[in-house]
Amino acid sequence: MDDLGILEIIKKRRSVRKFSDVPVADEMITQILEAGRWAPSGLNNQPWRFAVVTNRVIISEISKLTHYSKVVLASRVLVPVFLDTEKSYHREKDIQAVGACLQNMLLEAQSLGLGAVWLGEIIKSDGQIRGILGLQGGLELMAVLAVGHPAESPRQTTRKDLKELIVFQD
Amino acid sequence: MDDLGILEIIKKRRSVRKFSDVPVADEMITQILEAGRWAPSGLNNQPWRFAVVTNRVIISEISKLTHYSKVVLASRVLVPVFLDTEKSYHREKDIQAVGACLQNMLLEAQSLGLGAVWLGEIIKSDGQIRGILGLQGGLELMAVLAVGHPAESPRQTTRKDLKELIVFQD
Numbered sequence: 001m002d003d004l005g006i007l008e009i010i011k012k013r014r015s016v017r018k019f020s021d022v023p024v025a026d027e028m029i030t031q032i033l034e035a036g037r038w039a040p041s042g043l044n045n046q047p048w049r050f051a052v053v054t055n056r057v058i059i060s061e062i063s064k065l066t067h068y069s070k071v072v073l074a075s076r077v078l079v080p081v082f083l084d085t086e087k088s089y090h091r092e093k094d095i096q097a098v099g100a101c102l103q104n105m106l107l108e109a110q111s112l113g114l115g116a117v118w119l120g121e122i123i124k125s126d127g128q129i130r131g132i133l134g135l136q137g138g139l140e141l142m143a144v145l146a147v148g149h150p151a152e153s154p155r156q157t158t159r160k161d162l163k164e165l166i167v168f169q170d
Numbered sequence: 171m172d173d174l175g176i177l178e179i180i181k182k183r184r185s186v187r188k189f190s191d192v193p194v195a196d197e198m199i200t201q202i203l204e205a206g207r208w209a210p211s212g213l214n215n216q217p218w219r220f221a222v223v224t225n226r227v228i229i230s231e232i233s234k235l236t237h238y239s240k241v242v243l244a245s246r247v248l249v250p251v252f253l254d255t256e257k258s259y260h261r262e263k264d265i266q267a268v269g270a271c272l273q274n275m276l277l278e279a280q281s282l283g284l285g286a287v288w289l290g291e292i293i294k295s296d297g298q299i300r301g302i303l304g305l306q307g308g309l310e311l312m313a314v315l316a317v318g319h320p321a322e323s324p325r326q327t328t329r330k331d332l333k334e335l336i337v338f339q340d
Contacts, residue, residue: 033332035180037332038181038329040185049337050337052336053338053340096268096269099271100273108180111176123262135338159208160216165207166219167309168222168223
Protein backbone atom coordinates (compact mmCIF):
# COMPACT_ATOMS: atom_id res chain seq x y z
CA MET A 1 0.00 0.00 0.00
CA ASP A 2 1.39 3.41 -0.86
CA ASP A 3 0.93 6.56 1.12
CA LEU A 4 -1.91 7.70 -1.10
CA GLY A 5 -3.93 4.71 0.09
CA ILE A 6 -4.26 5.53 3.73
CA LEU A 7 -4.76 9.26 3.27
CA GLU A 8 -7.47 8.44 0.75
CA ILE A 9 -9.26 6.18 3.24
CA ILE A 10 -8.94 8.87 5.90
CA LYS A 11 -10.33 11.57 3.63
CA LYS A 12 -13.11 9.43 2.15
CA ARG A 13 -14.42 8.20 5.49
CA ARG A 14 -17.84 9.59 6.32
CA SER A 15 -20.31 9.01 9.11
CA VAL A 16 -22.91 6.56 7.80
CA ARG A 17 -26.27 6.61 9.55
CA LYS A 18 -28.43 4.45 7.26
CA PHE A 19 -27.78 0.75 6.93
CA SER A 20 -29.20 -2.17 4.98
CA ASP A 21 -30.64 -5.24 6.73
CA VAL A 22 -27.70 -7.38 5.65
CA PRO A 23 -25.88 -8.70 8.72
CA VAL A 24 -22.22 -7.92 9.23
CA ALA A 25 -20.05 -11.03 9.01
CA ASP A 26 -18.44 -12.06 12.29
CA GLU A 27 -15.03 -11.91 10.64
CA MET A 28 -15.56 -8.26 9.75
CA ILE A 29 -16.52 -7.45 13.32
CA THR A 30 -13.35 -9.16 14.49
CA GLN A 31 -11.25 -7.17 12.05
CA ILE A 32 -12.77 -3.93 13.32
CA LEU A 33 -11.97 -4.91 16.91
CA GLU A 34 -8.47 -5.96 15.85
CA ALA A 35 -7.91 -2.49 14.44
CA GLY A 36 -9.00 -1.01 17.76
CA ARG A 37 -6.85 -3.43 19.73
CA TRP A 38 -3.70 -2.23 17.96
CA ALA A 39 -4.11 1.44 18.84
CA PRO A 40 -1.33 3.10 20.81
CA SER A 41 -1.80 4.10 24.46
CA GLY A 42 0.32 5.74 27.12
CA LEU A 43 2.55 3.15 28.81
CA ASN A 44 0.75 0.70 26.48
CA ASN A 45 -1.98 0.40 29.12
CA GLN A 46 -4.68 -0.38 26.51
CA PRO A 47 -7.53 1.10 28.55
CA TRP A 48 -10.27 0.36 25.97
CA ARG A 49 -12.92 -2.30 26.46
CA PHE A 50 -15.49 -3.41 23.90
CA ALA A 51 -19.04 -4.69 23.94
CA VAL A 52 -20.38 -6.31 20.78
CA VAL A 53 -24.15 -6.16 20.38
CA THR A 54 -26.01 -7.77 17.47
CA ASN A 55 -29.14 -8.94 19.31
CA ARG A 56 -32.12 -7.00 17.98
CA VAL A 57 -33.86 -6.84 21.35
CA ILE A 58 -30.81 -5.36 23.03
CA ILE A 59 -30.24 -2.94 20.15
CA SER A 60 -33.84 -1.85 20.50
CA GLU A 61 -33.44 -1.28 24.24
CA ILE A 62 -30.31 0.78 23.67
CA SER A 63 -32.01 2.80 20.92
CA LYS A 64 -34.38 4.23 23.53
CA LEU A 65 -31.48 5.86 25.36
CA THR A 66 -30.39 8.31 22.68
CA HIS A 67 -31.75 11.09 20.54
CA TYR A 68 -30.42 9.08 17.57
CA SER A 69 -32.76 6.10 17.98
CA LYS A 70 -33.19 5.61 14.24
CA VAL A 71 -29.48 5.28 13.64
CA VAL A 72 -29.09 2.75 16.42
CA LEU A 73 -32.13 0.77 15.28
CA ALA A 74 -30.89 0.69 11.68
CA SER A 75 -27.44 -0.57 12.61
CA ARG A 76 -26.61 -4.29 12.57
CA VAL A 77 -23.85 -4.12 15.17
CA LEU A 78 -23.27 -1.79 18.07
CA VAL A 79 -19.86 -1.56 19.67
CA PRO A 80 -20.07 0.36 22.93
CA VAL A 81 -16.51 1.34 23.84
CA PHE A 82 -15.59 1.82 27.47
CA LEU A 83 -12.67 3.21 29.40
CA ASP A 84 -11.47 0.78 32.05
CA THR A 85 -11.14 3.32 34.82
CA GLU A 86 -9.24 0.87 36.99
CA LYS A 87 -6.52 0.61 34.32
CA SER A 88 -6.43 4.36 33.79
CA TYR A 89 -3.10 6.05 34.56
CA HIS A 90 -3.84 9.60 33.35
CA ARG A 91 -7.37 10.54 32.44
CA GLU A 92 -6.68 12.87 29.49
CA LYS A 93 -4.09 10.53 27.97
CA ASP A 94 -6.35 7.50 28.39
CA ILE A 95 -9.25 9.30 26.74
CA GLN A 96 -7.00 10.26 23.84
CA ALA A 97 -6.00 6.60 23.51
CA VAL A 98 -9.66 5.61 23.33
CA GLY A 99 -10.09 8.19 20.57
CA ALA A 100 -7.20 6.62 18.65
CA CYS A 101 -8.79 3.20 19.14
CA LEU A 102 -12.15 4.45 17.83
CA GLN A 103 -10.53 6.02 14.79
CA ASN A 104 -8.73 2.76 13.95
CA MET A 105 -12.07 0.97 14.06
CA LEU A 106 -13.77 3.56 11.84
CA LEU A 107 -10.95 3.36 9.29
CA GLU A 108 -11.07 -0.42 9.24
CA ALA A 109 -14.86 -0.38 8.80
CA GLN A 110 -14.44 2.07 5.92
CA SER A 111 -11.80 -0.06 4.30
CA LEU A 112 -14.03 -3.15 4.60
CA GLY A 113 -16.77 -1.29 2.70
CA LEU A 114 -18.94 -1.04 5.80
CA GLY A 115 -20.61 2.06 7.10
CA ALA A 116 -20.16 3.30 10.64
CA VAL A 117 -20.82 6.27 12.84
CA TRP A 118 -19.21 7.32 16.09
CA LEU A 119 -22.04 8.17 18.49
CA GLY A 120 -21.18 10.51 21.32
CA GLU A 121 -24.49 11.90 22.57
CA ILE A 122 -25.46 8.42 23.80
CA ILE A 123 -22.81 8.45 26.54
CA LYS A 124 -25.25 10.44 28.64
CA SER A 125 -26.91 7.01 29.15
CA ASP A 126 -23.73 5.32 30.39
CA GLY A 127 -25.31 3.82 33.50
CA GLN A 128 -28.40 2.52 31.75
CA ILE A 129 -26.40 0.95 28.95
CA ARG A 130 -24.13 -0.79 31.45
CA GLY A 131 -27.27 -1.96 33.18
CA ILE A 132 -28.68 -3.48 29.98
CA LEU A 133 -25.38 -5.23 29.31
CA GLY A 134 -25.03 -6.39 32.91
CA LEU A 135 -21.70 -4.64 33.37
CA GLN A 136 -20.32 -3.62 36.72
CA GLY A 137 -18.66 -0.32 37.59
CA GLY A 138 -15.07 0.39 36.66
CA LEU A 139 -16.15 0.98 33.08
CA GLU A 140 -17.03 4.39 31.66
CA LEU A 141 -18.83 4.61 28.32
CA MET A 142 -16.79 6.72 25.89
CA ALA A 143 -18.72 6.23 22.64
CA VAL A 144 -20.81 3.73 20.70
CA LEU A 145 -19.93 2.69 17.17
CA ALA A 146 -22.97 1.83 15.05
CA VAL A 147 -22.01 -0.38 12.13
CA GLY A 148 -23.70 -1.95 9.11
CA HIS A 149 -23.67 -2.15 5.36
CA PRO A 150 -24.28 1.39 4.08
CA ALA A 151 -27.66 2.29 2.62
CA GLU A 152 -26.85 5.87 1.72
CA SER A 153 -24.42 7.67 -0.55
CA PRO A 154 -21.41 9.32 1.07
CA ARG A 155 -22.39 12.68 2.50
CA GLN A 156 -20.63 15.95 1.94
CA THR A 157 -18.52 17.22 4.78
CA THR A 158 -16.07 20.01 5.31
CA ARG A 159 -12.92 20.72 7.25
CA LYS A 160 -11.19 23.95 8.20
CA ASP A 161 -8.27 24.96 5.98
CA LEU A 162 -4.93 23.78 7.24
CA LYS A 163 -3.83 27.38 7.71
CA GLU A 164 -6.62 27.90 10.25
CA LEU A 165 -5.32 24.96 12.26
CA ILE A 166 -1.62 25.81 12.32
CA VAL A 167 -0.91 28.05 15.28
CA PHE A 168 2.88 28.08 14.86
CA GLN A 169 5.26 27.24 12.05
CA ASP A 170 8.95 28.16 11.90
CA MET B 171 -6.37 -0.39 -1.35
CA ASP B 172 -7.94 -3.52 0.09
CA ASP B 173 -8.93 -4.05 3.66
CA LEU B 174 -5.74 -5.92 4.43
CA GLY B 175 -3.84 -2.75 3.65
CA ILE B 176 -5.09 -0.56 6.44
CA LEU B 177 -5.13 -3.22 9.12
CA GLU B 178 -1.57 -4.07 8.15
CA ILE B 179 -0.48 -0.44 8.55
CA ILE B 180 -2.30 -0.26 11.89
CA LYS B 181 -0.64 -3.45 13.15
CA LYS B 182 2.82 -2.65 11.81
CA ARG B 183 2.95 0.85 13.26
CA ARG B 184 5.49 1.19 16.04
CA SER B 185 6.75 4.08 18.12
CA VAL B 186 10.05 5.18 16.57
CA ARG B 187 12.43 7.07 18.86
CA LYS B 188 15.66 7.17 16.83
CA PHE B 189 15.86 9.20 13.66
CA SER B 190 18.42 9.91 10.95
CA ASP B 191 19.63 13.45 10.21
CA VAL B 192 17.76 13.50 6.90
CA PRO B 193 15.17 16.29 6.93
CA VAL B 194 11.51 15.48 6.40
CA ALA B 195 10.22 16.95 3.14
CA ASP B 196 7.69 19.74 3.57
CA GLU B 197 5.22 17.81 1.48
CA MET B 198 5.36 14.88 3.88
CA ILE B 199 4.72 17.18 6.82
CA THR B 200 1.72 18.58 4.98
CA GLN B 201 0.38 15.08 4.31
CA ILE B 202 0.67 14.20 7.99
CA LEU B 203 -1.25 17.35 8.95
CA GLU B 204 -3.82 16.60 6.23
CA ALA B 205 -4.43 13.22 7.81
CA GLY B 206 -4.98 14.91 11.17
CA ARG B 207 -7.24 17.54 9.66
CA TRP B 208 -9.64 14.88 8.36
CA ALA B 209 -10.27 13.23 11.72
CA PRO B 210 -13.86 13.10 12.97
CA SER B 211 -15.00 15.23 15.90
CA GLY B 212 -18.22 15.77 17.79
CA LEU B 213 -20.42 18.29 15.95
CA ASN B 214 -17.47 18.49 13.51
CA ASN B 215 -15.94 21.14 15.81
CA GLN B 216 -12.36 20.18 14.83
CA PRO B 217 -10.82 21.26 18.14
CA TRP B 218 -7.22 20.34 17.20
CA ARG B 219 -4.51 22.91 16.53
CA PHE B 220 -1.01 22.19 15.28
CA ALA B 221 2.42 23.69 15.71
CA VAL B 222 5.14 22.65 13.29
CA VAL B 223 8.68 22.95 14.59
CA THR B 224 11.77 22.18 12.53
CA ASN B 225 14.11 24.88 13.86
CA ARG B 226 16.98 23.17 15.70
CA VAL B 227 17.24 25.88 18.35
CA ILE B 228 13.54 25.61 19.22
CA ILE B 229 13.69 21.81 19.19
CA SER B 230 16.64 22.01 21.57
CA GLU B 231 14.73 24.33 23.91
CA ILE B 232 11.73 22.02 23.92
CA SER B 233 13.95 18.99 24.53
CA LYS B 234 14.86 20.43 27.94
CA LEU B 235 11.23 20.18 29.06
CA THR B 236 10.84 16.41 28.98
CA HIS B 237 12.38 13.29 30.35
CA TYR B 238 12.67 12.14 26.72
CA SER B 239 15.17 14.82 25.63
CA LYS B 240 17.08 12.45 23.37
CA VAL B 241 14.01 11.52 21.37
CA VAL B 242 13.05 15.15 20.89
CA LEU B 243 16.60 16.15 19.95
CA ALA B 244 16.87 13.31 17.44
CA SER B 245 13.60 14.17 15.69
CA ARG B 246 13.55 16.41 12.60
CA VAL B 247 10.02 17.71 13.11
CA LEU B 248 7.98 18.25 16.22
CA VAL B 249 4.23 18.66 15.98
CA PRO B 250 2.83 19.89 19.29
CA VAL B 251 -0.92 19.25 19.15
CA PHE B 252 -3.24 21.47 21.16
CA LEU B 253 -6.88 21.46 22.14
CA ASP B 254 -8.52 24.78 21.35
CA THR B 255 -10.35 25.13 24.63
CA GLU B 256 -12.47 27.99 23.28
CA LYS B 257 -13.85 25.67 20.58
CA SER B 258 -14.42 22.83 23.04
CA TYR B 259 -18.03 21.68 23.45
CA HIS B 260 -17.56 18.62 25.67
CA ARG B 261 -14.18 17.99 27.22
CA GLU B 262 -14.10 14.17 27.03
CA LYS B 263 -15.43 14.09 23.47
CA ASP B 264 -13.01 16.77 22.33
CA ILE B 265 -10.07 14.92 23.86
CA GLN B 266 -11.17 11.74 22.10
CA ALA B 267 -11.28 13.68 18.83
CA VAL B 268 -7.72 14.86 19.40
CA GLY B 269 -6.74 11.22 19.95
CA ALA B 270 -8.35 10.29 16.62
CA CYS B 271 -6.46 13.15 14.97
CA LEU B 272 -3.15 11.99 16.46
CA GLN B 273 -3.75 8.43 15.31
CA ASN B 274 -4.46 9.59 11.76
CA MET B 275 -1.14 11.44 11.76
CA LEU B 276 0.77 8.43 13.10
CA LEU B 277 -0.77 6.16 10.46
CA GLU B 278 0.05 8.59 7.69
CA ALA B 279 3.64 8.94 8.94
CA GLN B 280 3.92 5.15 8.99
CA SER B 281 2.53 4.84 5.50
CA LEU B 282 5.01 7.46 4.23
CA GLY B 283 7.87 5.37 5.61
CA LEU B 284 8.62 7.90 8.32
CA GLY B 285 9.07 7.15 12.00
CA ALA B 286 7.08 8.88 14.69
CA VAL B 287 6.30 8.72 18.36
CA TRP B 288 3.38 10.15 20.31
CA LEU B 289 4.89 11.89 23.35
CA GLY B 290 2.60 12.32 26.34
CA GLU B 291 4.87 12.95 29.31
CA ILE B 292 5.91 16.29 27.78
CA ILE B 293 2.45 17.81 28.30
CA LYS B 294 3.51 18.52 31.89
CA SER B 295 5.42 21.42 30.26
CA ASP B 296 2.40 22.86 28.45
CA GLY B 297 2.89 26.42 29.69
CA GLN B 298 6.61 26.52 28.95
CA ILE B 299 6.13 25.12 25.46
CA ARG B 300 3.44 27.66 24.69
CA GLY B 301 5.85 30.29 25.99
CA ILE B 302 8.63 29.16 23.63
CA LEU B 303 6.20 29.18 20.69
CA GLY B 304 4.72 32.55 21.69
CA LEU B 305 1.21 31.13 21.97
CA GLN B 306 -1.51 32.70 24.04
CA GLY B 307 -3.96 30.92 26.35
CA GLY B 308 -6.97 29.08 25.02
CA LEU B 309 -4.73 26.25 23.86
CA GLU B 310 -3.99 23.16 25.94
CA LEU B 311 -1.14 20.88 24.94
CA MET B 312 -2.45 17.35 24.37
CA ALA B 313 0.65 15.61 22.95
CA VAL B 314 3.72 16.17 20.83
CA LEU B 315 4.48 14.07 17.76
CA ALA B 316 8.20 13.62 17.12
CA VAL B 317 8.86 12.71 13.50
CA GLY B 318 11.82 11.81 11.31
CA HIS B 319 13.26 9.15 9.08
CA PRO B 320 13.66 6.04 11.21
CA ALA B 321 17.13 4.99 12.36
CA GLU B 322 16.08 1.85 14.20
CA SER B 323 14.41 -1.42 13.33
CA PRO B 324 10.77 -1.86 14.31
CA ARG B 325 10.50 -2.79 17.97
CA GLN B 326 8.52 -5.64 19.40
CA THR B 327 5.31 -4.76 21.11
CA THR B 328 2.34 -6.61 22.52
CA ARG B 329 -1.37 -6.22 22.93
CA LYS B 330 -3.89 -7.92 25.18
CA ASP B 331 -5.85 -10.75 23.58
CA LEU B 332 -9.15 -9.68 22.14
CA LYS B 333 -10.98 -11.87 24.64
CA GLU B 334 -9.52 -9.81 27.49
CA LEU B 335 -10.94 -6.66 25.93
CA ILE B 336 -14.46 -7.84 25.18
CA VAL B 337 -16.66 -7.22 28.21
CA PHE B 338 -19.93 -8.23 26.55
CA GLN B 339 -20.88 -10.22 23.46
CA ASP B 340 -24.32 -11.58 22.64
